[in-house]
Amino acid sequence: MSKFKCLICGMTINLESYGLNSNTFIKRNQKDNIINCPFCGVGKIYLGDEKDIYEVDNSNLDTKTLKVLDNAMKFEVFNGEFYEEASKLAKDKAVRELFKDLKNIEFMHARIHKRLGGFENLPKLHKPDYTRHNTDKLLLEEAQKREEHAIAFYKKNSEIVCSDIIRDIFQALSDVEKQHEIITSSHPMKR
Numbered sequence: 001m002s003k004f005k006c007l008i009c010g011m012t013i014n015l016e017s018y019g020l021n022s023n024t025f026i027k028r029n030q031k032d033n034i035i036n037c038p039f040c041g042v043g044k045i046y047l048g049d050e051k052d053i054y055e056v057d058n059s060n061l062d063t064k065t066l067k068v069l070d071n072a073m074k075f076e077v078f079n080g081e082f083y084e085e086a087s088k089l090a091k092d093k094a095v096r097e098l099f100k101d102l103k104n105i106e107f108m109h110a111r112i113h114k115r116l117g118g119f120e121n122l123p124k125l126h127k128p129d130y131t132r133h134n135t136d137k138l139l140l141e142e143a144q145k146r147e148e149h150a151i152a153f154y155k156k157n158s159e160i161v162c163s164d165i166i167r168d169i170f171q172a173l174s175d176v177e178k179q180h181e182i183i184t185s186s187h188p189m190k191r
């Protein structure tokens with residue numbers, strides 16, 4: 001297989017990495033057919049080997065845009081930490097594996113926002129107690145809610161940011177969250 005670079009997260013997709021986080025995709029990558037970045041989930045139009053990764057000069061971003069990126073980084077960490085907890089709480093092995101993969105993708109989204117905003121560190125958040133979600137069905141319902149919230153966040157904030165590159169990235173990430181929404185809402189353990 002040829003080697004790709006993800007223009008959104010900057011990671012390299014090769015024989016070792018193409019199959020990572022496969023539970024988060026409706027159609028999984030094949031060795032000879034790469035559909036999504038296995039690290040951040042974006043579609044293949046964002047994968048290449050010649051173009052440069054999407055970058056912005058954060059000294060040119062206005063305060064509103066920086067605030068949006070800060071909020072985006074925080075909610076992706078919040079969701080990543082939810083999935084980390086959910087992967088420990090879930091009873092079904094396939095659900096645990098799905099949550100683990102979702103955790104990896106959401107943390108990668110947080111790192112993308114960190115890079116765009118030029119922030120020093122990922123935030124340390126107060127972790128809520130999720131043990132009241134004591135069935136896999138409740139965990140999947142919570143996951144679906146978070147994905148819907150993420151899609152709405154990217155839509156609303158696309159109108160606020162001052163950069164077309166950031167708007168493009170929000171669109172790409174929102175499409176990733178749409179796949180997550182479909183997978184969590186139609187999961188067999190949810191019935």
Ligand SMILES: [Zn+2]
Pocket residue numbers: 006007008009010011037038039040041042
């Ligand atoms: Zn990527």
